[in-house]
Amino acid sequence: MKATRKGGRLLPIDECYIWSEMPAAGPLYSKGDTNYLYFDNIPDVSDKKSAKYNDETGIGRTAPFKIYSNSENRGISCECHFFVQQASGPQSAKAILDTMRWLQAHVYPKEPEGGTYIPPPIMQIKLFKNLSEEPLCVILTSYNTKFDPSVPWDEEYGIPYKLDISLEFEVVYQSENLPYAEDIKTSGGA
Numbered sequence: 001m002k003a004t005r006k007g008g009r010l011l012p013i014d015e016c017y018i019w020s021e022m023p024a025a026g027p028l029y030s031k032g033d034t035n036y037l038y039f040d041n042i043p044d045v046s047d048k049k050s051a052k053y054n055d056e057t058g059i060g061r062t063a064p065f066k067i068y069s070n071s072e073n074r075g076i077s078c079e080c081h082f083f084v085q086q087a088s089g090p091q092s093a094k095a096i097l098d099t100m101r102w103l104q105a106h107v108y109p110k111e112p113e114g115g116t117y118i119p120p121p122i123m124q125i126k127l128f129k130n131l132s133e134e135p136l137c138v139i140l141t142s143y144n145t146k147f148d149p150s151v152p153w154d155e156e157y158g159i160p161y162k163l164d165i166s167l168e169f170e171v172v173y174q175s176e177n178l179p180y181a182e183d184i185k186t187s188g189g190a
Contacts, residue, residue: 016042019124019135022110024102037099044079045127074171076125076138084154084161093154096163103165106140122172138169 016039023034050072055064080103082096110118124135144166151162 014038015126015128017126018103019126020102020106021121022102022105024098037102039080041081041083043081043127044077045130046077047074047131048077049074076131076136076169076171078125078167078169080165080167082163082165084159093157093159093161097157097159100145100159100163100165103140103167104143104145107143123169125169137172139172140167141170142168 018037019035021035024037052069052072053066054069056067057064082099084093084096106120106123108120110120112118120140123138123140125131125138126135146164146166148160148162148164151160153160
């Protein structure tokens, strides 16, 4: 797999993307479909899940029994790195600014229909087969944008040539498709 084009510009990675039903004004590397954000570098990713156990005591025991209660939400943390590499095109300051706004919009409700607010859209994330065999359905619970003061800034759009956005996701499933231990072993839970 090639990492760069002639001239050193980074190439999008087919198996690393975020998808949303909310189209964007042209996020980086959309490949013509503005519902996709393809990564051109590997983001820093962590995958967290925990199980909750309750203590049950018994007469004469020196330690309580551990009784499984439930599993907590599966959380995915993803720190995306964006670099301005050309004045125009998919790696420009404007494209990075548009992508940042597109990601940030996923923690706000959608436009109300009939006076009722609609929750933000469910997204999908795919990082090769590291998280799941298939794209994983997630909700964006928070973002944190870091503006790097140690690099030059674009004068027209006011953003640095290197921008990091930390995203916190929680995995969501339809209730009839909840994963079990065997599903996780074979496919990652999708």
